[in-house]
Amino acid sequence: MEPERKLTAPAAAAFQEGVGLVLSRWSALQLAVENEWGGRESRLKAEQLVSDIFSWVNFSTEPLYIDDLEEMLIEAMSSLNTVIEDGSIEEVAEKIMIMHEECLDCNFRSIESLREANSRRVxxxxxxxxxxxxxxxxxxxxxxxxxxxxxxxxxxxxxxxxxxxxxxxxxxxxxxxxxxxxxxxxxxxxxxx
Structure with a gap:
């Protein structure tokens, strides 16, 4: 059995940035934060989600499963009093898991394109x-x-x-x-x- 691969320090930093970029583009999360559906701490809850996802991926000793990430996203949205039924949780989880795989191979193209897209956004x-x-x-x-x-x-x-x-x-x-x-x-x- 092959040992679990871990992110290098530069890849971990890029991955954490990428998670933040993906979540910043998730309109359901941003709407919940802007309208403070989770109370005054809504923005902090969204920022904590980035940290939680990063910690789960970076420090997990168990294999990573997309279902676990989806559950984490559902719980985070629930803490913001938001129920998501549009399929975006699965889409966000898939993007994050793919990004993690890319970062393991030191491939940062998707993060660079997200960064570039964010700088062009109107x-x-x-x-x-x-x-x-x-x-x-x-x-x-x-x-x-x-x-x-x-x-x-x-x-x-x-x-x-x-x-x-x-x-x-x-x-x-x-x-x-x-x-x-x-x-x-x-x-x-x-x-x-």
């Missing part, structure tokens, strides 16, 4: 939820979450520009340019009946 609003306002589209009503009020037509939230959390154009952002109407944030966060 703040733009981005859509958080998509709303289906079509009155004649009743076919999806049976599959809706019972906690969602079918009469609530303002499910779309648009973030104000953020210099630290703008994602590259996603399918939602492209759709916004192709005819989706971008609306301002709701004034009250309470449910309407």
């Amino acid at each position: 703040p733009t609003p981005h859509v958080k939820q998509v709303v289906n306002d079509e009155e004649d589209s009743d076919e999806d009503d049976d599959d809706t979450d019972p906690s969602m009020n079918k009469d609530d037509s303002s499910n779309m939230i648009v973030d104000k520009p953020e210099s630290h959390a703008v994602e590259p154009k996603t399918k939602q952002a492209v759709e916004a340019e192709d005819g989706w109407e971008v609306v301002g944030p709701r004034r009250s966060r309470g449910k309407r009946n």
Whole structure:
């Protein structure tokens, strides 16, 4: 059995920076931090997540499994009172695990491209939820979450520009340019009946 490979000191520093860059581009995390959904310590909780991931990877004596990393991300988002159901936890975990493998081989290209992308980023609003306002589209009503009020037509939230959390154009952002109407944030966060 081959011994577990460890990151060199330069690779460990690059990996820790890379984890921070990946998390800074995770819009769900950044939205939770900016809105302090986890309380006043929301930013500290996000920073602690970077340290926790780095420690888990760098000091673990057990093999690293992506499921464990996903669980760590779920717990961190839970501490920010945020439930993620958009598949981004799996995506973030996969990026971090791939980055770790690259750093083991002293390959820092993905970190360099993240660093470069962050330096070019321009703040733009981005859509958080998509709303289906079509009155004649009743076919999806049976599959809706019972906690969602079918009469609530303002499910779309648009973030104000953020210099630290703008994602590259996603399918939602492209759709916004192709005819989706971008609306301002709701004034009250309470449910309407």
